[in-house]
Amino acid sequence: MQNELLTIQHLTTSFKIEDHYYAAVDEVSLSVKPNEVVAIVGESGSGKSALAFSIMGLHARAKSEGSIAFEGYNLNSLGPNELNKLRGKHIGMIFQDPLSALNPLMTVGDQIQEALILHQPNMSKKERKRKVIELLNSVGILQPDVIASSYPHELSGGMRQRIVISIAIANEPKLLIADEPTTALDATIQLQILDLIRKLKDDIGAGIILITHDIGVVAEMADRVAVMYGGQIVEIADIHTLLSDPRHPYTRSLLRSIPSADTPKTKLYSIQGVVPSLKHLPRQGCRFRFRIPWIGESSHEENPQMHELSPGHFVRCTCYQNFWFPGEEDIQNGAS
Amino acid sequence: MALLDIKDLKVHFYGRSGLLSRKKKPFKAVDGISFCIEEGQTYGLVGESGSGKTTTGRAIIGLNPLTSGNITFNGRDLTMERRRGKITFDRNIGMIFQDPYSSLNPKKRVLDIVAEPLRNFERLSPKKELAKVQQLLAQVGISADSIYKYPHEFSGGQRQRIGIARAIALKPKLIIADEPVSALDLSVQAQVLNFMKDIQKELNLSYLFISHDLGIIKHMCDQIGIMYRGRYVEQGSSDELFSNPQHIYTKRLLSAIPVKEPAEREKRAREREAIAEEFQTSYHRYFDQEGLAYPLQHIAGTHYAAAQGTGGR
Numbered sequence: 001m002q003n004e005l006l007t008i009q010h011l012t013t014s015f016k017i018e019d020h021y022y023a024a025v026d027e028v029s030l031s032v033k034p035n036e037v038v039a040i041v042g043e044s045g046s047g048k049s050a051l052a053f054s055i056m057g058l059h060a061r062a063k064s065e066g067s068i069a070f071e072g073y074n075l076n077s078l079g080p081n082e083l084n085k086l087r088g089k090h091i092g093m094i095f096q097d098p099l100s101a102l103n104p105l106m107t108v109g110d111q112i113q114e115a116l117i118l119h120q121p122n123m124s125k126k127e128r129k130r131k132v133i134e135l136l137n138s139v140g141i142l143q144p145d146v147i148a149s150s151y152p153h154e155l156s157g158g159m160r161q162r163i164v165i166s167i168a169i170a171n172e173p174k175l176l177i178a179d180e181p182t183t184a185l186d187a188t189i190q191l192q193i194l195d196l197i198r199k200l201k202d203d204i205g206a207g208i209i210l211i212t213h214d215i216g217v218v219a220e221m222a223d224r225v226a227v228m229y230g231g232q233i234v235e236i237a238d239i240h241t242l243l244s245d246p247r248h249p250y251t252r253s254l255l256r257s258i259p260s261a262d263t264p265k266t267k268l269y270s271i272q273g274v275v276p277s278l279k280h281l282p283r284q285g286c287r288f289r290f291r292i293p294w295i296g297e298s299s300h301e302e303n304p305q306m307h308e309l310s311p312g313h314f315v316r317c318t319c320y321q322n323f324w325f326p327g328e329e330d331i332q333n334g335a336s
Numbered sequence: 337m338a339l340l341d342i343k344d345l346k347v348h349f350y351g352r353s354g355l356l357s358r359k360k361k362p363f364k365a366v367d368g369i370s371f372c373i374e375e376g377q378t379y380g381l382v383g384e385s386g387s388g389k390t391t392t393g394r395a396i397i398g399l400n401p402l403t404s405g406n407i408t409f410n411g412r413d414l415t416m417e418r419r420r421g422k423i424t425f426d427r428n429i430g431m432i433f434q435d436p437y438s439s440l441n442p443k444k445r446v447l448d449i450v451a452e453p454l455r456n457f458e459r460l461s462p463k464k465e466l467a468k469v470q471q472l473l474a475q476v477g478i479s480a481d482s483i484y485k486y487p488h489e490f491s492g493g494q495r496q497r498i499g500i501a502r503a504i505a506l507k508p509k510l511i512i513a514d515e516p517v518s519a520l521d522l523s524v525q526a527q528v529l530n531f532m533k534d535i536q537k538e539l540n541l542s543y544l545f546i547s548h549d550l551g552i553i554k555h556m557c558d559q560i561g562i563m564y565r566g567r568y569v570e571q572g573s574s575d576e577l578f579s580n581p582q583h584i585y586t587k588r589l590l591s592a593i594p595v596k597e598p599a600e601r602e603k604r605a606r607e608r609e610a611i612a613e614e615f616q617t618s619y620h621r622y623f624d625q626e627g628l629a630y631p632l633q634h635i636a637g638t639h640y641a642a643a644q645g646t647g648g649r
Contacts, residue, residue: 043521044492157385186384186548187592191608213522216551216594220601239598257526259555267533268526268555274491275521 011066024050026231039222047231092168096180098160109148158189230287237313338372345405367566380557430503434515436495440487493524572639582641
């Protein structure tokens with residue numbers, strides 16, 4: 001496929017813990033097209049943020065293997081200076097916590113200007129000022145000149161996130177990575193921020209990687225969804241398929257545990273056990289098997305592979321075939 | 337009689353400004369709200385950040401002094417105690433905090449964390465105390481041999497359960513849960529919510545459940561109050577509010593809930609636009625000159641909504 005904007009192949013990012021390297025992102029392959037929103041879903045510890053940071057080359061002490069092809073570059077083999085030319089210009093990033101992503105000692109206007117100075121050095125001072133106001137306008141800030149001269153602590157969470165977004169889009173990136181962009185925000189503000197990201201996609205045709213644990217956000221935004229567990233993608237499909245016909249036990253478990261406004265007040269499903277830490281993650285066989293112990297070992301593959309169920313819908317391991325939830329035995333027995 | 341009865345609760349904060357210490361206008365965090373919670377029920381308090389929902393919870397337990405209004409709990413009038421601004425705690429009210437990472441003292445062992453309310457209100461021999469803590473931990477599903485561990489050795493969900501063990505140590509009648517699961521992952525969230533429902537039945541607990549997540553509120557609550565800038569805009573049973581919202585702010589909150597099916601995106605987007613437009617055009621029917629809600633008006637049953645002004649002022 002030639003029209004991919006970003007193609008990640010066999011990316012493995014490992015961190016050193018007590019003299020050993022442990023892979024937080026393990027053989028991940030993923031691609032993003034222009035004007036496409038790819039959501040990456042998983043719980044904390046699934047490796048989704050580690051993946052985002054790997055694409056941006058923000059892990060200082062990690063060992064990263066595999067290729068990340070973007071615009072004819074392999075991001076994984078670039079040095080920090082070359083990366084700096086791309087980051088902030090062609091690739092923008094929105095961080096989860098806007099307060100820690102902003103410099104508390106600089107006005108937000110200056111911080112937006114910084115992005116422009118770095119990547120568009122020919123711009124005159126006057127032009128830059130105008131651009132800052134224009135950017136603030138485009139993220140829906142009502143008094144851009146007043147806001148530009150305020151400091152991050154003077155703004156609300158939603159406002160700060162808008163500032164972070166305006167920095168991320170200052171140079172009209174081709175790829176935007178949003179790491180839990182609305183997690184800290186109220187429902188109505190969340191909606192405004194999501195609308196903003198959607199508008200960005202439509203206006204500049206950027207490809208977007210949206211990292212979240214909120215299935216609602218995914219249903220709102222995504223074209224395709226990759227579900228991560230234990231550093232691997234366990235299921236990937238277009239949004240319609242993933243929500244209407246989820247196959248991997250982990251995906252199904254996640255979808256089952258959401259309390260929503262229109263489900264009855266029955267007991268919520270909760271996954272047994274906890275997400276294993278990086279060090280204690282089982283590396284052999286299906287990584288999810290210890291959290292569904294009622295499924296026999298023989299259902300799992302020894303070396304779980306991705307299986308294509310329909311075009312574009314991949315599921316890891318064979319355990320999806322005979323999977324059932326506790327309490328569903330009767331249905332299972334009746335059906336077989 | 338209701339377990340907790342709140343009448344016209346007001347919590348105002350008086351800041352001072354400038355060198356001359358001129359008195360500023362008070363910030364009205366909570367501005368005249370009334371509700372009651374029946375025994376064994378869950379009352380949900382919804383609103384955006386800054387709406388005063390957390391302040392309300394803190395005023396009830398005694399962490400913020402009242403400006404005016406009445407709090408009757410369990411047949412006892414707490415008003416005077418709460419107004420003096422001196423912190424007095426009622427052993428029948430427990431609290432679960434939002435962030436399980438910062439609400440447990442990292443330098444204390446689980447034993448000391450869970451035993452703290454016992455040490456404050458009950459005099460137990462060390463042996464009895466230990467047995468009690470072990471029993472509490474068993475109740476929340478934490479193994480008894482963890483009592484000498486420190487909070488960092490637990491996962492988020494486990495920590496929140498330790499917080500719950502502490503909250504139920506004195507067998508309270510009411511627990512104020514301020515965003516108890518918003519810092520947790522989905523499946524852990526489900527675990528904690530299920531668990532809260534289980535102990536509710538077991539101990540006949542009432543909850544004041546504070547959250548901005550309407551999905552969770554609907555799942556947990558019998559009665560719901562929706563706050564906006566310190567006032568109620570609407571109050572009613574979960575069915576009444578979700579199926580027949582009256583106030584434009586409630587409608588806007590409900591429409592902001594993410595869609596469940598991607599196929600609904602366009603339909604929902606149109607609904608949202610319509611509501612946003614209504615919000616603009618009929619703003620003055622729903623909010624007074626200061627942008628605050630009008631007093632509540634009875635709709636039907638337990639359903640109340642902020643009255644509508646005359647329109648166009």
